[in-house]
Ligand SMILES: Nc1nc2c(ncn2[C@@H]2O[C@H](COP(=O)(O)OP(=O)(O)OP(=O)(O)O)[C@@H](O)[C@H]2O)c(=O)[nH]1
Ligand SMILES: Nc1nc2c(ncn2[C@@H]2O[C@H](COP(=O)(O)OP(=O)(O)OP(=O)(O)O)[C@@H](O)[C@H]2O)c(=O)[nH]1
């Protein structure tokens with residue numbers, strides 16, 4: 097009948113929106129399948145009803161109980177920032193340092209990227225902007241040693257938060273992933289009283305490669321949260337849907353620009369609405 | 374390897390077709406659905422996928438194919454031809470006919486412009502050229518320092534004006550410097566920017582109109598998903614790019630962006646970058662890529 101035709105077209109339209117936001121084929125098919133069931137069981141009729149139901153469902157699967165409430169963050173906390181090359185790790189550290197400092201926390205930053213050209217100088221600029229201290233060694237030195245020094249400094253200064261930068265690394269580089277492991281071991285061993293958080297940074301423009309990134313970084317570390325950067329562009333960041341499925345952790349923050357306050361706690365409502373804009 | 378999983382899947386589908394003596398419309402439809410999913414999983418833009426599938430399907434259902442003795446082979450041939458069309462046909466080289474060949478790098482934040490500027494300079498140096506790289510990124514913290522470290526590592530001079538907040542002026546001064554010092558290639562490293570940032574896109578246009586670069590290369594991260602098309606379209610329509618450099622292909626990205634780009638800009642991919650070392654730059658051979666995807 098005419099109605100089923102309209103429904104098929106509508107479903108294909110919705111499918112395109114989901115695929116177009118990088119949610120990926122598999123998750124999209126699951127979501128559309130679920131929606132079809134809803135249409136039947138909940139007797140949804142109009143395109144509007146269907147669209148609203150889809151949004152609700154997306155919010156359900158993206159939302160986690162563990163929303164970002166860093167105002168009552170346990171201290172001392174060590175935060176490790178990891179991710180592939182160029183996603184926005186160093187910039188996000190500047191923003192986080194500023195955010196925590198503004199909340200009244202004492203913040204220390206560790207220059208754990210000793211590899212990338214001028215990584216330390218870049219981070220120093222951010223620390224100056226945020227008004228926090230940076231612990232750094234020479235370019236080319238062992239990143240685990242910088243983290244070791246930073247942990248000692250954080251302990252002796254009784255810093256509330258230590259945020260550690262790491263070099264960008266592609267998930268398939270075995271030796272670099274092992275290096276990450278070494279860094280985690282230093283923190284575990286040297287600062288077992290601290291509360292630890294590992295955040296994986298993902299660029300909103302990332303396609304299906306994001307799933308492998310999540311899977312492989314998870315093998316190297318227990319990830320506690322995702323930070324989704326560059327959401328100020330036209331990309332929707334839908335890759336976090338399969339990524340969350342893969343590693344089962346919440347999105348903590350989103351990056352919305354290159355300025356120090358362009359960071360916000362993740363909001364699943366805003367996020368889902370933006371997919372349909 | 375780039376395209377590896379796409380290649381495995383498409384070859385699987387095509388092999389099933391090849392084996393068949395006779396093809397029904399249903400066989401074709403099933404195969405096209407499989408190819409469609411493989412392309413989407415590889416991050417090819419969904420609109421590009423739709424067009425590709427439509428064309429292949431129409432050609433495959435034509436009587437020459439359906440009535441031929443080896444219909445499966447014919448379909449494989451059609452997929453191959455359409456794939457080559459998507460990727461572009463042959464390697465496209467840099468044109469060095471100017472006294473000073475100006476090459477302008479542009480793209481989103483973190484795509485790999487600064488690193489790739491160094492890689493290109495090293496490549497040209499090995500071809501006995503005398504490159505100069507200009508630090509036109511006035512925004513990113515320590516951008517100049519980063520480029521200086523890169524330049525030092527490959528022993529290529531870097532032009533900078535510390536504290537200058539006009540990127541257009543830096544580009545112009547760099548050109549004068551190149552003339553003075555006898556450099557025959559000038560690579561402009563520009564700041565990362567969003568394609569929707571009008572003020573920053575305007576800055577690029579101004580550099581373009583004052584130096585009229587021989588090459589305007591869009592540097593694009595190969596891990597980019599569906600947005601690649603919007604990015605490329607926007608840079609191409611404001612800047613009229615001459616080509617694309619696809620970076621970080623060492624990260625086993627599915628490579629879908631590579632397949633989408635040409636469809637929307639009809640501009641070639643000139644190089645791919647394969648790592649963080651300065652020598653990790655390779656020319657891009659579209660025909661070889663197509664063959665690799667299809668295992669031919
Ligand atoms: N538009 C936009 N740009 C961002 C955002 N976050 C970071 N950037 C930019 O992205 C680029 C890369 O950021 P970095 O912080 O250097 O990224 P990284 O992950 O530390 O990079 P590597 O250390 O090289 O792996 C810079 O130009 C940043 O200004 C964001 O939320 N929006
Ligand atoms: N693995 C790998 N990393 C790369 C490649 N090309 C660049 N990178 C890394 O990607 C990150 C970003 O590179 P940059 O050259 O700083 O990128 P950019 O486009 O200049 O960044 P902005 O100036 O902030 O916009 C750095 O960590 C580089 O080392 C590549 O081919 N493979």
Ligand SMILES: [K+]
Nearest residue numbers: 327329330331
């Ligand atoms: K967005």
Ligand SMILES: [Mg+2]
Nearest residue numbers: 185186209215
């Ligand atoms: Mg960094």
Ligand SMILES: [Mg+2]
Nearest residue numbers: 486487510565
């Ligand atoms: Mg740069």
